[in-house]
Amino acid sequence: MDESERKLNKYEMKRDFNKTPEPDGKEASLxxxxxxxxxxxxxxxxxxLHYDFRIEVDGVLKSWAVPKGPSTDPSEKxxxxxxxxHPLEYGDFEGNIPEGEYGRGTVLLWDRGSYRNLKEDPESNPLTKQxxxxxxxxxxxGEKLKGGYALxxxxxxxxxxxxxxxxxDKEADARRNPTSTEPNSVKTGRSLEEIRDSRD
Structure with missing residues (x-):
């Protein structure tokens, strides 16, 4: 068992992959x-309702639940x-987690993209150390979020x-509220309600 598989033990223990459409983590790519x-x-x-913010670190998606979603206003914490x-392939997941399963409800892929480490010397300050x-x-x-963010x-x-x-930075905008003005999926263009009703 490699390190990324060990990191997914908690994820796997919480889910019955015979019931949930969530990925089992066997595909390590997007x-x-x-x-x-x-x-x-x-x-x-x-x-x-909340937003799950995930970043790729050492073969898995490190994850945080953000109740109000990300902001583009630096004054808002x-x-x-x-x-x-979560497994890397979760970064493509959109659909409905059934009743009785962990995290039951509807998941919409709200934003996706790449990121880079902003530390002056990324090699001596990898994300694991941060x-x-x-x-x-x-x-x-991303398609909706751009610029520097701190956790x-x-x-x-x-x-x-x-x-x-x-x-x-130049991407900061206190007037913009993307969680309200850009609510739909970057993957399919669907709304939360459309995904819920589709029973994917």
Whole structure:
């Protein structure tokens, strides 16, 4: 078992792949991804509506649940709650998780693209170290989100929480509200309701 497979143990334990259409993690690639590491944001109508922010790190998607979704306004600090690592192929998932299954509800692929490490010396400051240190800075090249973003850990141990913050750069825009003005899927163009009713 390689390291990425070990990281997915929690993901696999929470799911019955005979019932859920979610990927089982056996395909470690994404057709739309190029040479750079990827990020995705999935809009998830589960027990409560939230956005799952995921970045590729060492063969898996490190994941945070963002209740209000990402912002393009640097003055807004969005709560980001860590969740289990997901397989890379989850970055293409869109559909309905059935009742009775973990994360039940509708998942929409809200944004996707590549990212790069903004540290001055990325080799000595890889994303794994930034996660351990509790301060991540990356530049997103998505279809909706662009520019620098920081993920900052606050608190310690069980009280630890993260904040997702837009950095103050040329892509910052306090007037823009993409979660409201651009609600549909970047994969299919569908709305959350259309995906829910399709029973994919």
């Amino acid at each position: 057709e739309w991804a190029k040479d750079r590491p990827v990020f995705v944001v999935q809009k998830h109508a589960a027990s409560t 969005r709560l980001a709650v860590p969740t289990e690592d 996660i351990e240190d509790g301060h991540i800075t990356i530049w997103l090249e 900052v850990r606050t608190g310690k141990a069980e009280n630890a929480r993260w904040l997702l913050i837009k950095m103050n």
